Amino acid sequence: MREDFLHYVWQHQYFDKVDLRTTAGEEIQVLRPGQRNADAGPDFLNARLRLGEVEWNGAVEIHLRASDWHRHNHQVDAKYDQVILHVVLTADADVRRTNGSLIPTLALAPRLAPDLLARYEALVASPPAAPLPCAPLLGQVPQLVRTMMTERALLERVEHKADIMAELHAHLGHDWEATAYHALMAAFGFQKNSEPLARLAKAVPLPVLRRHRHDARQLEALLFGQAGFLVENEETAGDAYLADRRQEHEFLRHKYGLAEAALAAHEWNYLRLRPANFPAVRLGQLVGLLHRRPALFDALLTAQSVAALSEFFGGAPAPDYWRQHFRPGRPGKVPGLGKSSIELLIINVVVPLRVAYARHVGQPALVESSIALLTELPAEHNQFTDLYEELGFEHRTAADSQGLLALHKGYCQPRRCLRCAIGARLVGGSETRMRITR
Incomplete structure (x- = not known):
């Protein structure tokens, strides 16, 4: 026990x-x-x-x-x-x-009560490797209880992500535009390169970026130069575009004293990445966004639908060179920011950013409308969500997916069954409550 x-x-x-x-x-x-x-x-x-x-x-x-x-x-x-x-x-x-x-x-x-103990032991008797301890007993749990618990887990997941945004906001001097900038930079790394992109946001401070974001050439020089992608080597020798941006980066680097913060090319991850996810590709997409969308936070805050957000992200293509190169000096046709990537950005940046702001200014209606964006997005599919779907959990939208992922990570995986409404229902049913509280 x-x-x-x-x-x-x-x-x-x-x-x-x-x-x-x-x-x-x-x-x-x-x-x-x-x-x-x-x-x-x-x-x-x-x-x-x-x-x-x-x-x-x-x-x-x-x-x-x-x-x-x-x-x-x-x-x-x-x-x-x-x-x-x-x-x-x-x-x-x-x-x-x-x-x-x-x-x-x-x-x-x-x-x-012996039957209370028996139900508890039946719930925890599953082997540690079992992905869902209550799976054999789920037939005893009404669908309403499953749905309510998934919704509760979803809200907890959104609140946790909003807490992270709020901490970032406080760290950045309570500047919401800076918060949006840093959050988007890290999110464009899509896990594999989130950490170096987060450091790149620090290597190109927003005040510096603001002075040059209207000039595509200078913006590319700043971000690609600080990322370490403009160095000359066997692949990049003779590349006129890279030579020009390298020269401009040298000027800006000295002007703003950015040398110490710059990243090196070897700090980026390529292992098990498709070329469309290479860091230079993602950075090119970010450059297009930062150049064509000067007010990031305001746009993310006021967008009324997933369609509007999709246009915001998808309507700002990367510079020409980075639509034709997967890596510096290595040509290839590069796809634009895909639908699934945009959906992940909405889930991991837009919704928690808006919820953090709504809590900060006391706008509960904005919290609800922000979470409602998840219901406009299709369900995500991975080994965890598929497991729950096979067991009869509702799984139609990204709101369902996020709730199921939160359920798995927060309750099922750490075996916090008795803090979950589903496990609590299995252990202490209404008959037990009536009998032992007489």
Whole structure:
């Protein structure tokens, strides 16, 4: 048994409360079990209990064995002095606060319904390699519960991405245009080259970029030069375009003192990438966007539909040279920014950026309309989303895909079944609730 099972039992009060007493025989009445604590300290905060004739407000700590209190050194941690009840499966030791006062203990082992334990054990019995622990039991869960849990996971995923945007916004001096610039630069790396593109955004600061974004030649020189793509070698020797941009980059590099921040060509990743995803190709697409779309944030914020955003991204082609070269000095016909790439940019940049801004200025309607953009996008398909789809989860739009990915990463993969509405439904059904809370 894992400790999270006891957390679940205490949170939902799934145990026999008849003649409820501490191990010392003192009567217990649970007036409020408290709220789960996600930070360091006791497991449940703001609990309200009546112990004997006295009402207490404080924290509840939960362990499988009472002796775990000492194993975790809570007896010397002042954060645990607020604990008013120690809830355990087995009471094998007395526990005390840092001042030596005894903490009342409730032992749950004799109060757990056998069928509750059986359902929990059936859920966690799947082997560690099983991708979805509850798969054999899903037939017992109404579709409504699955849908609600997927939607909840989607909102958590969007909120997490918006938190990252908010942190970036604060780091960049609360400049939303700079936030959009840095977020787009990193996103155009599409995982393999996200990190070097994020560093390139720092290597070409937005104030410098703003002074030259109207001039295509200077913009190309700045970004491709700072990226390390303008160096002369066997492939690029005699390339007039690269020689011209290299000369311009030398001037701008010295003018703004950018030399130390520049990247080297070897810092970019090519392994297992199709030529259409090569970093110079993606950077060329970015250059086209930055040159033709001078107000990034405003455009991303005010676009009313996926169609408008698709035109924003797709209607700004790369410079001519980078539509004809996969790498510096290496010719080839290069496709434009594809539909699937644009959809990923909307999912990973536009929606979280808009949600972060909406929270910042207090516009809940903008949060809803931004998340609604995901319902306009087609469903994503990978090994995880396909697994859930095969098990009967709804999977029609990107909103569904993002919810399923969040469900897998946040709940199924780390085996947080009892924090998931689906797992909670399987373990503690309505019959159990009625029987053990009498």
